[in-house]
Amino acid sequence: MPPIAADAAPIILGVVGDSAAGKSTLSGGIAAILGHDRVAMLQADDYHRYCRAERRRIGVTALDPDGNHIDILEQHLCLLRQGQPILKPVYDHVHGVLAAPERLEPKPFVIVEGLLAYHTRGLRDCFDVKVFVEPDEDLRTRWKLARDCAERGYTADLVRQSLDRREADSIAHIQPQRTFADIVVRFAPAAEHPDEAGAGLNVRHLLRPTLPHPDLGPVLDAGGKNGFHLALARDSDGKPVDVLDISGRIDGRRAKAVEDLLWSLIPEASHLRAPLGRFTDIQGKASISHPLALSQLLITYHLVKAALAAFRDQGTR
Ligand SMILES: Nc1ncnc2c1ncn2[C@@H]1O[C@H](COP(=O)(O)OP(=O)(O)O)[C@@H](O)[C@H]1O
Numbered sequence: 259m260p261p262i263a264a265d266a267a268p269i270i271l272g273v274v275g276d277s278a279a280g281k282s283t284l285s286g287g288i289a290a291i292l293g294h295d296r297v298a299m300l301q302a303d304d305y306h307r308y309c310r311a312e313r314r315r316i317g318v319t320a321l322d323p324d325g326n327h328i329d330i331l332e333q334h335l336c337l338l339r340q341g342q343p344i345l346k347p348v349y350d351h352v353h354g355v356l357a358a359p360e361r362l363e364p365k366p367f368v369i370v371e372g373l374l375a376y377h378t379r380g381l382r383d384c385f386d387v388k389v390f391v392e393p394d395e396d397l398r399t400r401w402k403l404a405r406d407c408a409e410r411g412y413t414a415d416l417v418r419q420s421l422d423r424r425e426a427d428s429i430a431h432i433q434p435q436r437t438f439a440d441i442v443v444r445f446a447p448a449a450e451h452p453d454e455a456g457a458g459l460n461v462r463h464l465l466r467p468t469l470p471h472p473d474l475g476p477v478l479d480a481g482g483k484n485g486f487h488l489a490l491a492r493d494s495d496g497k498p499v500d501v502l503d504i505s506g507r508i509d510g511r512r513a514k515a516v517e518d519l520l521w522s523l524i525p526e527a528s529h530l531r532a533p534l535g536r537f538t539d540i541q542g543k544a545s546i547s548h549p550l551a552l553s554q555l556l557i558t559y560h561l562v563k564a565a566l567a568a569f570r571d572q573g574t575r
C-alpha cells in the first residue's frame with residue numbers, strides 16, 4: 259500500500275441493501291483487511307429522522323426517504339470526501355431511539371453502509387466503489403429473524419410484521435438503487451440445499467463495466483470448474499454484465515489458492531492479509547465462509563486500486 263498523504267481525499271465504498279442483507283458482515287472483513295485504523299465506518303441508519311415509536315405512530319418506515327435525513331447524509335459524505343470531520347447523528351438499534359451525536363474523523367478509507375445511500379445523485383457521486391447486496395429474499399428473512407431476535411429485542415412475530423410493513427417501501431425505494439451499483443452481490447442457497455443459511459451458500463457477483471474489474475483469467479485457470487465460474491450475461495435491464503459465481507462447496511484448499519491469486523493482483527497490499535469470511539451464523543456461532551472471504555477480497559481489490567490511482571494522481575499534481 260502506498261503511503262497516503264494526510265490531505266488525500268478518502269476512498270469511499272458504499273454497501274447498500276435492505277435490512278439484514280449482509281451489509282455489515284461484508285464490510286467487516288473489508289475493514290479488517292484495510293486495517294481498522296485506516297477505515298472510518300459510517301452507518302446511514304444513523305440518519306433516521308424518527309425514533310421507532312414515532313415511525314410506528316405516523317406510519318413511516320425506516321426505508322422511506324422521508325423518514326431519513328438524506329440531505330444531511332449527503333452533506334456529511336461531501337465533507338468526509340473533502341477530508342473534513344463530521345458531527346453525525348446516532349440511531350440506537352437496541353432501543354430504537356435517537357442518541358447523542360458523535361464526531362467522526364475521516365480516514366484514508368470510508369465505508370458507508372445503509373438502506374438509502376444511493377438514493378440521490380449527490381450521494382452516488384461521493385462513492386469510488388458502489389456495492390449493492392441482494393441475497394435471496396427467503397434467506398434474508400431467515401437472517402433478519404435470527405439477528406433481530408438475538409440482538410434487537412424483537413420476537414419472530416414482530417420481525418415478520420415489520421417485514422410485511424416494509425415490503426412496499428423496499429420495492430419502491432431500496433431495490434431501485436441496485437441499478438447504480440458497480441457490483442451486485444447475491445448470496446443464495448444452492449437448489450439442492452434450500453435450507454442452507456451459512457458457510458455453504460453460493461455467491462454471485464454481477465460485475466458492471468462501470469469499474470475495471472480484475473483479470474480473473476489466472477484465477478479461473480487455477481479454479482477450473484471447482485467452485486469458480488465467470489460468464490457474460492445480460493442483466494435484468496438488458497445490459498451486458500460479467501457474472502462471477504463462487505460455490506459454497508468450494509473446498510478449503512481451492513479457496514486458499516484463489517485467495518492467493520487475488521492477492522497477487524494487488525501486491526502493494528499483500529502485507530494487509532487478514533483472516534476473511536467471518537460471520538455469525540443464525541445459531542449465533544462464529545463461522546467462516548469461503549464465498550464471503552473471496553467477495554471481501556474482490557471488493558478490497560477495487561479500493562486498493564483506487565487508492566493507488568489517487569496516490570499516482572497526487573504525484574503528478
Ligand atoms: N455472507 C453471509 N454468510 C452467512 N451469513 C450471513 C452473511 N451475511 C449476513 N449473514 C447473516 O445475516 C445476519 C444479518 O447480516 P448483517 O450483515 O447484520 O446485515 P445488514 O448489515 O445488511 O443489516 C448476520 O448476523 C448473519 O447471521
Ligand SMILES: O=C(COP(=O)(O)O)[C@H](O)[C@H](O)COP(=O)(O)O
Nearest residue numbers: 276277278279303310320351354373
Ligand atoms: O431497517 C433498518 C436498517 O437496519 P439494518 O439494515 O441494520 O437491518 C433500520 O435501521 C432499523 O431496522 C430501524 O428500525 P427498527 O429500529 O424499528 O428495527
